[in-house]
Amino acid sequence: MNKFDPQFIYVGLVLPTLFAFTLIADGIHKLLRKEPAWVSFLLAVIFLLVIFVFYFFFLP
Numbered sequence: 001m002n003k004f005d006p007q008f009i010y011v012g013l014v015l016p017t018l019f020a021f022t023l024i025a026d027g028i029h030k031l032l033r034k035e036p037a038w039v040s041f042l043l044a045v046i047f048l049l050v051i052f053v054f055y056f057f058f059l060p
Contacts, residue, residue: 012054013055016047016054020048020051021044023041024041026040
């Protein structure tokens with residue numbers, strides 16, 4: 001499997017990014033309901049950083 005195949009980009013970048021945005025939306029929802037949401041935000045930021053590193057190390 002070539003690292004430039006669309007499947008690799010989809011599985012490696014698009015799906016994890018959508019999951020991170022889901023975590024961010026969950027955190028916003030919790031904040032609006034006045035519940036603690038720092039864990040959700042922290043996980044989302046860490047996940048987005050991992051995706052960012054993955055993008056620059058494995059794709060040109």
